[in-house]
Amino acid sequence: DAGVTQSPTHLIKTRGQQVTLRCSPKSGHDTVSWYQQALGQGPQFIFQYYEEEERQRGNFPDRFSGHQFPNYSSELNVNALLLGDSALYLCASSLDRVLSPLHFGNGTRLTVT
């Protein structure tokens, strides 16, 4: 079991551009959550996807959007990138079941210049 996999590992973009990050959940998991982790801070919840729909959302602007596919994999899209979007983006998967813990990927390091 490969666990949660994310791609790419690193990404450099210019201000104003758009970016797409990808995540494959752990085998058997049906729920995907995305987090942003700025340097020196804890992960901040962006949103969660289940059954191909956004189920919960944190305090992030509409520039952040996502998608979940029928195979449970997910994408995070960020439009009109700002310098402040530079961070480590973490994907976590879980089961839609009470007490199911989060399993994290290694993250995608996004740098906006």
Added chain:
Amino acid sequence: AQRVTQPEKLLSVFKGAPVELKCNYSYSGSPELFWYVQYSRQRLQLLLRHISRESIKGFTADLNKGETSFHLKKPFAQEEDSAMYYCALRALKTSYDKVIFGPGTSLSVIP
């Protein structure tokens, strides 16, 4: 609103000394509390959770609802315990609620 605080950004202890990483939370309902750990160059992983009441790698944590705390403790620190530790909270009995993380404490165990 749910909130997790970890007052210590950095904590250094000597090998063999006891260690306690503090975590306080604010939440009006019944919380599920976790400790996640991130070792150097590894992914964030679950260390333990209050509902399991188990000791993982010698670490324990007790949920104190009166003090709204979930401090992580280990009687004798080892060098391999050096890592970043995050306390986290979720609404209990809700599979889909978001997990909220604290800012983290970097533990350094001095040989």
